[in-house]
Amino acid sequence: MTTTREPVAQGLFTWPPTGSAPLRLIASECADCGLLSFPAATDCVRCASTASKERLLADRGTLWTYTTQGFRPPSPPYDGPEAFEPYAVGYVELPGELLVEARLTGSGPERLRIGQEMRLTCVPYTVRDDGTEVVTFAFAPVEEETS
């Protein structure tokens, strides 16, 4: 059985990822002052310019801080599965770009430490009634891939 996968929102990350166009977060870069915004924004929060261009962010960074989510968030707005699975979130510092808040793969704090290398990936965070997996961006510890 093939599972259909859909991104949680258009314009948030490149989709579908391919060999020549891997998964990347889509930011905007202010045409006037160069400030980066993620998610992409039409208004610059530094100079109030409304002119911007698309910019793909780096897919590697370091974990700046993190926490875990131990209870099911109020729904709506959360539309994850009724059977709650704890998850982790954190800020990943993309050097010279932005600190981006993201889901982290896994749920416990044990495998996470501030400063560790992280790589962009995606996770299905919920499944619709028709079987479609809804995918969001996430970061995974790099050391788990290489060990």
Next chain:
Amino acid sequence: MTEAVIIGVGLHPFGRFPGKPALDMGADAVRLALADAGVGWPRIQGGYIGSYEVANPDAIVGRLGLTGIPLRGVFNGCATAGTAVALAARAIETGEHDLTIAIGLDKHPRGAFAADPSVAGIPSWYGQTGMFLTTHFFGMKINRYMHDHGISHETLARVASKNFHNAARNDKAWRRTPLSVEEILASPVLNHPLRQFMYCGPNEGAAAVVLCRADQAHKYTSTPVRVRATALRSRKLGAFEVQSPSFPVGEPVESPTVDASRAAYELAGIGPEDVDVAQLQDTDAGSEIIHMAENGLCKDGEQERLIAEGVTGIGGRLPVNTDGGLLGNGEPIGASGLRQIHEIVLQLRRTAGARQIAGTPRVGYTHLYGAPGVSAVTILST
């Protein structure tokens, strides 16, 4: 400019009051504050009222008297009550009124706040994927702070335990069961490193403060409390704030608390070393620790030793959240900052009963912080 002084404070208990509307709680708080000031409602010339849940909090005049005065509803997130008292004081300072009132009231349903992210200018996916939670920010901020400044899990638990013990001495507090450090460390982790008993909860309550011109205070009270400074600041680009899907890399940018605190000290001509008692936003135990430093009351990292030595306890050199803080009282958003001021006024008058701090306190400090990155500071003195 005329100085504003506080001549009356009133506090409805914080907790759960099934069947009692927020407006009734607010009216009770107003009556207590008016009685404390020895002033009848018809003499109040203007008021500022804050609430998150009540659409028209100025409907409170239906309980108090339709006197035709200007009543301004204010809302500024967790800084709502700080804003209400600042505006009430400003109306006196500028000569608009001789007698004003600041009122806060709220009645939140159980559990974490739920809202559509669009009300905060944030896209839907942020809420759908489980990121739109203020508790994440508090967990992540203290986790980084512990890493950078050597704060232990025990210190988080000590802060919570202190606040619950203080609340146990406060018959208007919500959580009056003292909890030990061990009991707090045994409660479930909600957002690492923060546990269930390290978080405050939204609840219900109201508070009010009556202010007048300093040169007329003698008509009402022998113990006026001076409003030395009020300051409010919003977040700057690059600061790490609640509900930020991203923020710029680079040198750390300070929180609006640091900015509001500095502005307030400067306005008051009072330094952190002069503060005798403080009320700091303790949304969670980690926030109280961070806010000690952000308000200039200690250096980053000093909290580990200060808290272990009991410096922030009622018997310590710098008592913090003597009434139990948000951990002990819960957070009806509109009323929270006025509860803080109520406690400081009692402490400066030396009428705080079982939780009265020792000596002759002269300077009290209150601080609020919340979404989307707003901070309010009030400095009061005898």
